[in-house]
Amino acid sequence: MLGRSDGIEFCSLIKKARKTNKFIRIKHCFSGYVGVVDLKDFDIYRDFPDNFKRDKNGWIRVRRFDIKRLSPLPERERIGAIDVSVDLHNPCCLDHALSELEEEFLRISKQIYKQECEICSYFYEGLEIDSEDSEKIEVYISTGT
Known part of the structure; x- marks a missing residue:
């Protein structure tokens, strides 16, 4: 900013x-x-449900992850x-x-x-x-x- x-x-x-x-x-x-990786091509909330939870404000990340290590995303x-x-x-x-x-x-x-x-x-x-x-x-x- x-x-x-x-x-x-x-x-x-x-x-x-x-x-x-x-x-x-x-x-x-x-x-x-x-x-x-264009994350718009993936539904990371659906494909990686252990990393996110939904609350009244929308999706929040509950566990850190490295985008490079996510399967099936390419290296x-x-x-x-x-x-x-x-x-x-x-x-x-x-x-x-x-x-x-x-x-x-x-x-x-x-x-x-x-x-x-x-x-x-x-x-x-x-x-x-x-x-x-x-x-x-x-x-x-x-x-x-």
Whole structure:
């Protein structure tokens, strides 16, 4: 989840880029898994009833389990890190910038592995200006798992 200060920090970068006629290049090193299981294809509540119970608020997990170890779900393999960058010539906000970065990772990883990949970067931690020249401001995005 993005905090207010994260958006303000990125917004000030956008203003700086527009004022100086520069574009923003956001970068991140992604890792993930292949052999991804789309849980929408499975009814995990039906197929793994010992892990869940239903209460007045819906389904809750009562026992931890590792999705990789669930049968009949296929095993997943960790993929190597992939450096991804996206040039933003007219960015509107941090959320859309991160979405473009994620879409680029998915496009690249699908070309490499010939299948959908799951991203291991789950939440935004911050940004750091990596470099700046007459054309662009390069920003590295930090995420956590």
